[in-house]
Structure formats: C-alpha cells, structure tokens
Amino acid sequence: xxxxxxxxxxxxxxxxxxxxxxxxxxxxxxxxxxxxxxxxxxxxxxxxxxxxxxxxxxxxxxxxxxxxxxxxxxxxxxxxxxxxxxxxxxxxxxxxxxxxxxxxxxxxxxxxxx
Amino acid sequence: xxxxxxxxxxxxxxxxxxxxxxxxxxxxxxxxxxxxxxxxxxxxxxxxxxxxxxxxxxxxxxxxxxxxxxxxxxxxxxxxxxxxxxxxxxxxxxxxxxxxxxxxxxxxxxxxxxxxxxxxxxxxxxxxxxxxxxxxx
Numbered sequence: 681x682x683x684x685x686x687x688x689x690x691x692x693x694x695x696x697x698x699x700x701x702x703x704x705x706x707x708x709x710x711x712x713x714x715x716x717x718x719x720x721x722x723x724x725x726x727x728x729x730x731x732x733x734x735x736x737x738x739x740x741x742x743x744x745x746x747x748x749x750x751x752x753x754x755x756x757x758x759x760x761x762x763x764x765x766x767x768x769x770x771x772x773x774x775x776x777x778x779x780x781x782x783x784x785x786x787x788x789x790x791x792x793x794x
Numbered sequence: 795x796x797x798x799x800x801x802x803x804x805x806x807x808x809x810x811x812x813x814x815x816x817x818x819x820x821x822x823x824x825x826x827x828x829x830x831x832x833x834x835x836x837x838x839x840x841x842x843x844x845x846x847x848x849x850x851x852x853x854x855x856x857x858x859x860x861x862x863x864x865x866x867x868x869x870x871x872x873x874x875x876x877x878x879x880x881x882x883x884x885x886x887x888x889x890x891x892x893x894x895x896x897x898x899x900x901x902x903x904x905x906x907x908x909x910x911x912x913x914x915x916x917x918x919x920x921x922x923x924x925x926x927x928x929x930x931x
Contacts (some may be wrong), residue, residue: 692854702842703839704807704810704839704847705807735832735836737839737840737842737843737904737905738840738843738898738899738900738901738904739898741900742896742897742898743897745895745897746897748895749895760925766832770904771859773903773904773907774888774900774903774904775889775894776894779894779895788852
C-alpha cells in the first residue's frame with residue numbers, strides 16, 4: 681500500500697495524518713509536496729501523525745529530515761505523533777530520535793506547540 | 795522450497811518493489827516471522843535502490859542481478875549492479891555530525907541493521923555486489 685496524507689486543523693496546529701508506506705517514489709514525494717504546500721499556505725505548526733504508517737525506508741527518513749529542516753527554517757515547528765515500534769526503531773538506529781520531538785498523545789502534542 | 799533463483803532486473807523503481815516482494819514471499823515460505831520478513835524486505839529495498847539509483851543510475855542499458863538462495867534456515871540474497879562499486883569504509887557515517895541531518899545516505903546503515911549478515915565488494919567488472927543473509931530464528 682502506498683502512502684496517503686490528509687491534513688486537518690486542530691486550533692492553530694495542522695495535523696498531517698499519514699497512512700501506508702513512506703518509501704522512495706510516490707510516498708516520499710507526496711510527503712514533501714504536502715509539507716511544502718502547507719508552508720506555502722502559511723502553516724508553520726505541523727504535527728505528522730505516523731500511527732498508521734507501517735513502513736518507512738531511508739528515503740522516507742530523508743523526507744522526515746527535509747520536513748523538519750524546511751519547517752524549522754521558516755521559524756516553524758515540526759513534530760511527530762504516534763510512532764509504531766518499527767518507525768521508532770528506525771529513528772533510534774539512525775540516531776534521529778533525539779532530533780524530533782515525538783508524542784504519543786495528540787492532545788498533549790497539540791498543546792506542546794508554542 | 796530450498797533452491798536458488800537468479801534474476802536480471804531493469805534499473806527502475808518497479809524492480810525495487812518486485813525484488814522486495816520476491817524475497818519477502820520466499821522468507822514467508824521458509825517460516826520467517828512477520829518482523830523478520832519486514833526487516834529483510836527493508837534491507838532488500840535499500841540494496842536495490844542502491845543498485846538501481848546509485849550503481850546503475852537508472853540506465854536502461856544496465857541491469858541488476860538478484861540471486862535468491864532459499865536455505866533450510868535462512869534466506870541469502872546477492873544483489874549485483876553494473877555501476878562503479880564503492881568502498882564501504884569511505885561511505886560517511888550518517889549518524890555522525892553534520893551527516894545526521896542529511897536527507898540521504900542511510901541505506902547502508904539500514905541494510906546492516908536489519909539483516910544477520912552483510913557484506914559488500916567490488917566485482918571483477920567493477921560493479922557493487924551486496925550480500926544479505928537473514929536467518930529464520
């Protein structure tokens with residue numbers, strides 16, 4: 681199953697609900713386009729919900745890094761929500777777990793944005 | 795089910811998907827559990843992307859050879875491209891310093907993390923040969 685990204689607004693935070701696999705090709709480019717469009721529209725508080733993402737490859741990890749650097753470069757905030765064990769392990773292996781702010785609970789995650 | 799499959803694949807992303815599916819199916823037939831199959835699938839995916847994109851640079855004139863060995867206790871996969879090969883010791887560590895925030899360069903790290911045995915060498919004709927082994931238990 682390839683990836684699908686839908687966005688919704690919770691207060692001034694934009695939640696991106698991701699579903700499927702974020703891998704080289706359609707999945708990773710869709711995430712890039714989604715983040716780019718949100719930033720262009722002035723949304724700078726982004727919460728990426730990965731709870732329905734079964735699988736990310738190194739290209740998908742690269743897109744998480746792109747999203748983080750792009751949003752923070754625009755003085756925005758980019759955070760992650762609901763990591764599956766597989767995605768959690770992937771971020772540990774790549775040592776990116778300490779780079780991203782990761783939340784398990786959406787309400788708390790939304791509140792954490794300043 | 796024990797045996798070897800030797801395939802030549804085009805240098806495109808469809809080959810990455812088909813190689814992953816072929817190996818994961820073989821792993822399932824040998825009784826690898828779901829986590830082990832996903833680990834192996836990810837490692838194959840990374841190796842195939844390396845071969846297709848970095849080795850063969852998506853050239854329609856170059857192919858990737860995939861040798862799948864189904865053993866009693868393991869799956870062994872050899873992936874050979876027609877690129878220029880690379881020296882593993884010269885690949886930057888993606889977990890260190892400024893490399894940490896690069897958008898690429900993590901494929902080899904993930905291959906090594908998700909299989910039980912990993913090796914890479916330059917073939918006599920110059921391409922890269924990556925060997926990945928995953929045991930059933």
